[in-house]
Amino acid sequence: MDVFFRSVVGKLWMTIIALFALVLTIFSLLIVQSFDSFYTNRQTQNLQDLAEGLSSGLSASDNTQGALEMAAAFGVVHHTGMVVLDDQKNVIGKSEGKGLPSIPVDDLLASPELKLEEALAGQHPAPKRIYLQVGANDQKNPNASLQLIAVAVPMEYSAGKHGSVVMYQAMEDFDDTVNEVRFLIFVVGVLAFVSTTVFAFFLSSRVTIPLRQMKETAHRIAEGDFHAEIPVRTADETGELAASFNTMAARLNQLVDALSKEKEQLASVLRSMVDGVVMIDAEGKIALTNPPGERFLRDWKFEHPDEPAPLFPIYQQVVQTGQEVTEDIPLQGRIWALVMVPVIDREQIRGAVAVLRDMTQERKLDKMRNDFVANVSHELRTPLSMLQGYSEAIVDDIATTPEEHKELAQIIYDESVRMTKLVNELLSLARMEAGHVELFREPVELRPYLERIQRKFTNLARERDIHLLLEMSTSHNMVSMDPDRMEQVLTNLIDNALRHTPGKGSVTIRARGDKTLLLEISDTGSGIPQEDLPFVFERFYKADKARTRGRVGGTGLGLAIAKNIVEAHGGTIGVQSKMGEGTTFTIALMLQSKTK
Structure with missing residues (x-):
């Protein structure tokens, strides 16, 4: 039920029902009020006119008794009750209209709303509604009451004596009419409720079917089916919305395809790179690595199981300074050259990218080259020094005998042979290492x-x-x-x-x-x-x-x-x-x- 009231159908139905109920309530109140005012004013005016006319007729008649009988007959015809009083409030004439219930006359005359004293004083008070208790002797309904419209007008029944004519009518006809109107309003309300409900569901179904289709299509797109489309069946706003949704889905599909291709290309580039790549997000967690990067992290964890990878302290330095950081990291007999640069998005550092290059072979080649130069220099320095020294001994005639000359010449020859052998072996080794x-x-x-x-x-x-x-x-x-x-x-x-x-x-x-x-x-x-x-x-x-x-x-x-x-x-x-x-x-x- 909660799902229904949260749906578009439920909300539309509740809105229409609430709007109709509000309009119907206001209309019924206004019509009842208007009817009540109209009926009351008209009835009271008629009753006032009737009472004034009877009072004038009774005052002008010489035969008071005959006039009272005529007035009583007239009241019966008009469903009107009449009580004629003398100046001492004694009842000198009385009649009950046809169909009127029996009422307690004493209670009526004692009612303050009747303003009998004013009528006896010669004034003409306006008719009033009076509620009389008529069920005091009725054991079944002791609280029953009767609503009347009564008026008291002055009357001169003899020379110098003023009495009063009291006329009253029951409000039952009016109440029956109001109840009938209310019943009709209730019937109209029920019929309107049923028809409005049917109309609301029909209208909402016309509106919600395309919305449900859009919802289902949106779910399919969210699950990865970017080829889903909504059928466009109307040319109204819903149809335009469906067409716009299909256009959005098509463009989203194109964008996803482009992003997928770009991601595959980037993944292929990362996988094919010899250098290790490690991306760290804004929270300091590893978001992306390629195989060489994974190998570096795996080797570090193997060698230092209780220590975090050195990338994270360097990442903190990059975040603090916002500058590129380079560093050499020795690991398991190898040397890794690390270059870490910040990833900046809208002038904020959102992470960092670290590039790891295995520089072991390059450093080894540099060392071998340096050692090679140093060793060749060392190997050549000794024979060259000896050649220079013994040659100077011969030139300066330090060796005086033929035996000494021969010995020095032999040394010079041996050293030259050694140099020749060294040069030949160097050339041979160079050709071999070059693959020749x-x-x-x-x-x-x-x-x-x-x-x-x-x-x-x-x-x-x-x-x-x-x-x-x-x-x-x-x-x-x-x-x-x-x-x-x-x-x-x-x-x-x-x-x-x-x-x-x-x-x-x-x-x-x-x-x-x-x-x-x-x-x-x-x-x-x-x-x-x-x-x-x-x-x-x-x-x-x-x-x-x-x-x-x-x-x-x-x-x-x-x-x-x-x-x-x-x-x-x-x-x-x-x-x-x-x-x-x-x-x-x-x-x-x-x-x-x-x-x-």
């Missing part, structure tokens, strides 16, 4: 190949009292590879092993494996510290930082070159070492051809 590794693969018989490399270091191992061993535990003998390049790798590894293995130690060249050929160079030397193992294949890295090279020592590029050669063959190279127990370098090659 040229391999000349050919089938190589593995055992003779390794035995030849072993023989190359036999004398050096004998001089240092080191056992150089060869172990073959693979059934594969033919291998496709570039023999010169691979010999360069093995030579470098064996040379390093011999230089770091003390006397009485051993260096083993080992070949094993079935699907993958494993070439191992193991020694029983001093070993490599655990903290240095991840960096042994970097350029110019030296695990033995206190070691002083010989005049024709290594350049620190051999392992880096070896790694590039092995990877060019499609293999991998790794190292295992323990301080005081030795080191093992392992080369893993996928066999391309084999012969059992």
Whole structure:
């Protein structure tokens, strides 16, 4: 029921009913009042005229008794009661009109509204309404009352004696008429209520059907159906509203499609970005991220589970200053460069956008470049200084004997060879790192190949009292590879092993494996510290930082070159070492051809 009264139909129905009830009530009051005034005035005037006429007739008649009888008969005809009094208020004549109820005459004469004293004094008071209690002896209705219109006029019934004529009429006819009018008004009200209700529902249905359609269409649009339309069936204001609603829905559909496409494009751009993007709203909560940004937040939570991400303190700084903030954030061995800028809407900061870029590789490349320049400078400074010093000794004739000249020339030659070797290895490494590794693969018989490399270091191992061993535990003998390049790798590894293995130690060249050929160079030397193992294949890295090279020592590029050669063959190279127990370098090659 509450829903009905809140609806347009209920409100329209209540408005029409209330308006009609108000109009009908005012109309009924006015018509009853008007009818009452008209009837009362007319009846009282007629009664006044009738009383005055009878009074004059009685005063002029010589036969008072006959005149009274005639007046009584006249009153009966006009439904009028009459009481004739002498100057002592004695009733000298009386008649009751036809159809009039019996009334208590004494109560009528005693009524102050009648103003009998004024009539006896010769005045002419106006007729008045008088209410008499007529049910005192009626046990069924003891409170019944009778409404009369009565008037008292003076009368001269004999010479020098003045009495009064009192005439009265009952108001029952008038009340019956008023009640009939009221009944008719009630009937009209009921009929009007029914017809108005039917009309209100008919009119409201005509109005509300398009409104309900608009409501249903609005719900469909709210649920995402932007193609919903309202049928336009009329050309009135409702039809124009429906057409405007359809136009609005069409434009909204176009706008939503444009926003959806723009959102998809933005999402695609964010997903494809290498940099992390994190958007923080005005409440300081993360509103949007892309995969790199999510990875940064996930890594931070993993490393710092009890600490908030560093974005939020920086966000507070951005909100306070309104300026861009840049900062480097180290996280799990990586360096992230953060740039956070405020999002300003109508001169108010509504949030911030943070861009995170992984700068680890760039910083590493910068460090490698700086280290490379420093190492090359260091490697070249020593031979250049020696070349300059010994050359000055020869020029200044400090060396006087042929033996001294020969010794200085030998030193200058060795240093020039060292510089040439360094330059060649730098050029070779640069070409390899640029991807220009040229391999000349050919089938190589593995055992003779390794035995030849072993023989190359036999004398050096004998001089240092080191056992150089060869172990073959693979059934594969033919291998496709570039023999010169691979010999360069093995030579470098064996040379390093011999230089770091003390006397009485051993260096083993080992070949094993079935699907993958494993070439191992193991020694029983001093070993490599655990903290240095991840960096042994970097350029110019030296695990033995206190070691002083010989005049024709290594350049620190051999392992880096070896790694590039092995990877060019499609293999991998790794190292295992323990301080005081030795080191093992392992080369893993996928066999391309084999012969059992």
